[in-house]
Amino acid sequence: MARSAPVRNASRALAWLGAILLVLGGVLAGGVIWGGATVEPKLALDLEGGTQIILEAQLEDGQEVSQEQLSQAVSIIRQRVDASGVSEAEVNTQGGRNIVVSIPGEADEETRARIEASAQLEFRPVLATSAPTNQFVGEDGVETPYPSPDPALPAEPSVAPSNASDPSWVTPALQAQFQAYDCANPPASAADAPKDQPVVACESDGSVKYILGPVELSGSAITDASSGLEQTQSGGTTGRWVVNITLDGAGTDTFADISQRLYGATSPLNQFAFVLDGAVISAPSMNGLITDGRPSISGSFTEETAKTLADQLKYGALPISFEVSSSEQISATLGSAQLQIGLIAGLIGLILVVIYTLFQYRLLGFVTIASLVVAGVLTYLAIALLSWRQGYRLSLAGVAGIIVAIGFTADSFIVYFERIRDELRDGRGLEAAVEAAWKRAKRTIYASKGVNLLAAVVLYVLAVGNVRGFAFTLGLTTIIDVLVVILFTHPMMQLLAQTRFFSSGHKLSGLDPKALGAVYRGRAQFRAPTETVRQAKLASSSREAQRRQTIAERKLAEAQQTSSSATTATKEKDS
């Protein structure tokens, strides 16, 4: 017998699933052997413990930390920690002047530096500016991304630059890198760039991108920054908000040199940029010679934005500066016992689910169980890979989320199976029922999983901390769930529909048309499954005939039937 279309499709889907499993498994195995990946996914702070870093506020005599400043600092540090991936770190205040940062596992140097650094502020002259995208409109009028920079392009300036503003810094390699740089998706943070080299950076809101010259002044040269209303010569005010900066001695001299060079230069060479943690927070142009070390920045500031910039310039990004007072290993707050209990409980729950499904769906239940196993393996592989490459960590809430995902995942199968049963009840043969049911179930599954995925994406993008980790787990399990239904459960059903055991509606198959009442609809004379198929065709053609009746004919027929059919079982529409 030639293989039918469903069987071919099913084999193809299963082959895809096998390929996905093999690739993921292979990458993980490769990672374990060569790349420092671990077979067990990494655990979060609550389960594994980690590093506790205590930051102490550095206060001058008589200075007080307000609660507001502390919580502002906590929020900024949390963002910095979160910026390193889904790490489920915990940041809180302690004792009124300390901030405690707890990071799961060993804190690597990079993360530690990120937290400890009170943000790096640098002054760099602007060499070029452009719109933030990496697209250009080609000759064909279509937006095309610039190609990745060709590594063969010369990266050394042909002429030694005479100063930091010298356009000869912009080598062909840098120009290509600049064009291909996408602010929405920056390839590398400008914060890590060497200080004596030019760099590509973006405005902190992503609105402009720049080529900046080497660092000429660092943030430590600023002794004070404040916001205020612009003063005129006569002591009056113009009503405009400005940010006033005071530089230290060396800074004053350097800045005077910069000022001399930039004042009167052609735009954008007359601009200099304040770069905070790799992002340009402001790039004003030089409107005068400033030799007293007290530049002020004017622009379209409001009182609030002027104050924010002043604070950023003064403290780095933090409203007060902090110093690390201790950094120690801490154990898990919940401990391995919790995880064990969770896993045991999950296992017991799973066994209950298996018993229930077998009870409900007989041998069909094994399809559910096998699907759950496939979903489980995929979830494990995904988590292990993400924890290796993306710093994903499994918290207890994450474990609970995955256990709940059993319910979500099993529901896809239940929706599908119930549809198959519905189709059988309508008198279709199993093979036809599986295809028809899939068509309808697919829609429901996509719609409902779409809602879940939407929840996950929105929460992931907007939330911070634990909520973000949760959103990640939810999104991951939803995607895996849909994959499993498409690539495993449905193909399995297509194949099983070919077997005699299921297609003949064996009592234990869970798809017994008799038990499902297919016979119950007053067609006792058509008990055999083959007849049922014929009957289904008959039914559908008579439905067709019914559709073609005029409304008047149909109403008449209905009225007749209604009055004469005290014993006729209800026949649903084809649903």
Next chain:
Amino acid sequence: MANLTQFGNDLYTGKRSINFVGNRRIWFTVALLLVLGSVAVPLIKGVTTGTYFNFGIEFTGGSQFTIENAESTDQDIATEAVATAVPDAIARVSTVGDSAVRVQTDQLTPDETTAVAASLADAYGVSTSEVNTSFIGASWGQDVTRQALTGLVIFLVLTFAIMAIYFRTWKMSAAAIIALLDVLIITLGVYSLSGFEITPAAVIGFLTILGYSLYDTVVVFDKIRENTSEDGEDSPRTFAESVNLAVNQTLVRSINTSVVAALPVAAILVIGDFVLGAETLRDISLSLLVGILVATYSTIFVAAPLYALFREREPEIAKRDKRILAVRARSTSTVRPAVADAPVSAE
């Protein structure tokens, strides 16, 4: 479980039917009572005891004890020591470095703080001077809450829009969101009643529930959409009856799904409740268990009837319903159930 299969058959054909839509007054009254009760419980608790909800240390901040040079860093010692000093305080214990133990509890009064410090010093065999006490701020601060709420609101608005586009009527979105709020309020009410701590884990449980509730509603609504959109001019069922039939036809699915989703969670809750120190598991599984059950209930008893109510008033649907009822009244003199047994045998 042949009975459930038979039950499913009867529900599918309409031979047996539970009147979710027709009896909506009863269901709405029940829902309203549940919601009122769920609002009243925290209010009464708040007025009488001063705490509306029992927020965890992550939200409120609390007290912290650090024991230096402890003889042992066994974490259970601390849990017991805190329990003897202040019975209702929940301790989060971890070891810091090699020989220090960190204990965090809810905010304690000065007297309690002294008692706990003494108890800890005693338990770990150190002098009281080696137990440092300080207070700690919330690790789940206002900013985290604000971000999470923003995310939630945007999510709900987007869901509303997407469901409206998918189902081609905003009324389904409205019914689904109202059912969602119903779930949220009742789950919170149960929380307040149980006095369990609201921890970040529990909040994440709530978020899962919101997802589950919407998910469940979409599945049932998709069947409603199918049934009602296939009803032509000459359908034998009124709009409300079509909605009701859809709910009945998906009832077995609803039961199976909620059982399968609830079983693992119930297992965690039961086991977590018996084992000392498994509070986090207990907290999150309670919110999940209650939420799953209430979400299933709410879809069937609130969302679907609400949707029927919203649509029935539409002139076209009202006209059709009236005609169907008139035909039915003319064609039969026997008393028939309101919903079921409207035969359309195609043969």
